[in-house]
Amino acid sequence: MKESERLAEINALICEAQAISIEADAMKIESRESELRDEGPPYNFDDFMRLAEETREIANKFRKLGGAK
DSSP states (O other), X not given: OOHHHHHXXXXXXXXXXXHHHHHHHHHHHHHHHHHHHHHOOOOOHHHHXXXXXXXXXXXXXXXXXXXXX
């Protein structure tokens, strides 16, 4: 295996690991939204869901950087 291929694989793995971490953050945001909804304070819940979606979009960008389709 060429050095460049090996480095590309390492880059893909790093990008995928970062994407997984970011998706976990999105899940935490959604979870927090659910907790706040149960508590009933006057939060704009759409903001939480929009932030979670934007966070997932960032994760997808990392996947594309790593060569995922």
